Amino acid sequence: MENFTNETIDTSQLPKFEEVSFTALQPKYLLVVLIGLLRIIALLVLVPIIVSIFKPEFFSGRVWLILGIVIPVFSIFLIVLSIIAFKKKGFAFREHDVLFRYGVIATNTIVIPYNRVQHVALHEGLISRYFGLAKIEIFTAGGSSSDIEIPGIEKEQAENIKQLLMGKIQKQL
């Protein structure tokens, strides 16, 4: 009991989560995102072409014109959006918690203290694996809305981060 103190906390002196500098995702990851997008865009372009081969009467000149405008605009919109989303994503590992920032219109920052982490997983997508990237998934008991997924990390670094987190969780127990 002698060591027990209960001083007032000066809240302005606490470490500030909003001033943490975030680490950006690997630039290679942008390629992964764009390749993923390319598949969607290819689908958008291919479907009308295939339909027009089997049912040519379905498409008049006007429909082609509308499609010709809508598909490129939509594609560019998607690409710009994912580039912004990529740039805004960032993560930081502090001594006691992990932070992840994301969001295009709104800037969201999620913080999970290490002593609330339930388990950590490493996930490699097909395209990501080709580029040597991995995704770290951090789960809490708070349901899917409070889990963090950090994509676009070098495989080796991801392994290290996982080990670090596992160590932190073990220490809590």
Added chain:
Amino acid sequence: MGTDFSQPQRQSIVGIWVMFFYALQQYGRALWPIILIWAFKFDEINKVYLVVGMLLVFASIGVVSYLKYLNFTFFLDAENEEFIITEGVFNKTKTAIQLRKIQQVNINQSFIQKLIGVYELDVDTAGSNKKEGAIKAISHELALELKSRLLENDKLQRVVGTAETTLEETEQKLFEAAHPFIKISFLSLLKVGITSNYGKSIALLVIFFSTIYENFQNFGDESNIYKEKVGSYIDKNLVLQTILTSILLLFGVVLVVNVTRIVFKFYDYKITRQKGSMLLSFGLLNTKSTIIKPEKVQITTVTRNYFQKKMGILELKIKQATGGEKEERKSIIEIPGCSETERDSILRLLFHQIPERGQMLQPNYRKLIFSVVLSIGLPLLGFLGIGYWLEPIIFEYSYVVPFYVVVIGLIQYFKFKNNRLFIHKNFIIKQSGAWDVSNDIIEPSKIQAITTSQLFWHKKLNIGSIILHTAGGNIEFQLANYSIVKQQVNLWLYEIETSDSNWM
């Protein structure tokens, strides 16, 4: 502790009947179309075959039930600290539940079990969605004894704990002795039935009247001459009277349905204290009983509306930590019709003190504007758009518009006015709702993760939103003073990270 649970034992012998009826129910549910067809063709069927067939079915179900009874055993393995259930006639299943993983032991009674006079015992563990162990037929004394034995392990752990906790325990015991239990009277349940679920009732009324009105319109369109003729016969007062009586009738029906539902669900609601936990039991036909351990409670919600305030009742909802999302709805425990003193004693049991409201945060007025645009502006725009370009007929319903604007506007205004976040050192309370005003209470130590969020055009205005994630759900508060929010987040993080407080 008279009974020896270390030897495998069977359920109550009358349990065969329970299994028999359950199996019958199951087959009945699976085969009801066939049974229905038979019932219609009753005359054509050879009666002898029918009787023989029925007897055979009953006999086989009976035999299966008996075999199930024979093969179902349970016992406590003291050595490995496990509760073991073996079941199955051909496919044997052995379920071993570690005692320290047991979260809850519920003693329930369904209608069939009530008829036969046995109880059901469910064992709930952490980290799984379904009920892991269930004994379908057991006498009440045995169930209580087994329950206390299953939860004994918990007590052991506590004794091992530090001196402080034992001090706390003795304090609690004194407290328990002083307040034996809470009983929710039939009158309170009636009050709850009358004053809750207005949303549903109003929606019903609206549907009712729109159909009546439509029929009236159709009727008018078809025969104008007829209408003129009849118009002279039917007194206008009479029409008004029938409409009024039908409104009253409908209200009456809604109220009666509501009251019966609540009485059936919550009849004879009793709360008992046991070793610092709350023991609830309620229900008219299906008696449910469950334990709430204060440390497992995540979000406590206190809800009341204007009428309930006048009558001095309120509703408590308790959300416990859940394994999976599917289970989320099930693990909400409702305590309807508490008085204020009862609420305080429950809260004191859960939090060891009555939650206080600390610093108050209000949302920015932009939240009101945003919700008005979303709930009034957009629908109006859609209405105009449809009327202008597609179906001009809907302008005939324009008289609904001012009504809609006023009602929704009022709801949004009160929602905004009631929306508050109170931050105290030990509690976070979020107040929300237009008519039913609810207060969600959490302790900062229950927070699992925190999300802060800000739209880029709100940076200069210094407003932003926060979501506190707990194992029982999220608490969200939008467009508050962002610097206060950030400061609080830092403080909460500090508190969570410097203590190894148990959130479950």
